[in-house]
Amino acid sequence: MISSVQEWALSLPWFLHWVGILALGAIPFVESYLGSVIGVLSGLSPFVAIPVAIGGNVVSMLAFVFGAHAVRGRVMAGREEAPLTPRKQKLKERFDRYGVAGVSLLGQMVLPSQITSALIVSFGASRNRVILWQVISIILWGVVCGILAVYGVNLFA
Template sequence: MNLDFVTDIFTWLAQTAASADPWQQGGVLLLAGAIPFIESYLGSFLGVIVGVPPALAVAAAVVGNIISTFLVIATASGIRDAATKNRASKRELTPRQQKIEKYLNRFGVPGVCLLGPLVVASQITAPALVALGAKRSSVYLFQTISIIAWGILFGFFGDVVVNWFM
């Protein structure tokens, strides 16, 4: 992943959110939350740093992240169902799927969902879990918990940073 691209998007989102009217800032942060590797945590942090009220920043980034993650879970579920219909369970895993499967076996769905943002975007982790055969309802539940927890944590962190330096 080219980090310059993520940095450019983050910078554009910061400038757009900072210059937007208060009622538009929620939409900008909703979009930020939907972008992989920005998600609820950096979207919340960004919002608070540019002056959006923390509750709005966290809520908008979380909702954007949940919507995009749920869309990829639903898509991955449909693809997996179609691909495995009338087929034996033999499958070849990509190196990334092997890594996620290793952590799935070690930590289970809750652990992978909660710790996943430290390694890879939720929009990648969630469909990979479904593709590996994890129960969809568990992936939806624990991804939601993870997205909310990371959003609140980074929103709080952003608020601390703003109060420390301002």
């Protein structure tokens, strides 16, 4: 999958190359970490590829957070919380144990930031706190993976 996405990015005209990386960064499971790697490996300067992939991921995550916050507000208006399914209960227990910061920083190893952030907000966490920690996490993962790509470390093969 990574090679086909990389080929797609390379097929774009040089002046639209960064737009392709921006779009890749917005896709769940590609995000800032793979978007920055694909951008670097496809020839973009790391000083362009990494921030552009991070930007795409942040914009996408914000859409999910604001959407989840709005839906939760409408659903919860005047109602009690419904019991959680076993799967959501397990996620809630992890959220309670690690908090917004821990789930944001470590959650990207399991789920995309968009899904993680929407789940955290649906559990009732502060929208602004979720956004802050998700942005920190997206930047951290994008920079680390982009730098590893610059130095030829291949963790995704």
